[in-house]
Amino acid sequence: MTVSNTKNAKCLCGSVKIAASDINPKFTVCHCDTCRAWGSGPFFAVQCGTQVSFEGAEHITEYDSSPWACRAFCSKCGTHLYYRLKKTQSYNMPVGLFADMQDLVMEMQYFSDKRPDYYCFSNKSKEMTEAQIYAYFAADV
């Protein structure tokens, strides 16, 4: 018997429904300028892999936020839906969309050197600076 780990989420207006079956509960936080402009604060993202399906996909607006990734939102209510890497097609989704997630752990903070000095977290987590991130992901190309 296979236990389904599918987690469901929806945008604020309910036009877009999401089912994700491969969520990593060790979430990441991104302090980069783009993420903070996008959502006012850092982006709390769970990695959802590629096993993600949508209902109401016609209400999703997607745009290129960088040469390597796109971001998407509900075109009716504006809820941020995902950041998707073009190379792997894997989704990073706002942790707050998933109401029933358990065992969440703040695993990593990206762009720690871009974090402004008006907030900080008391959680202990790994951190990577911009230079470390580019070095790490460039090695992966």
Ligand SMILES: [Zn+2]
């Ligand atoms: Zn919506």
Ligand SMILES: [Zn+2]
């Ligand atoms: Zn970011």
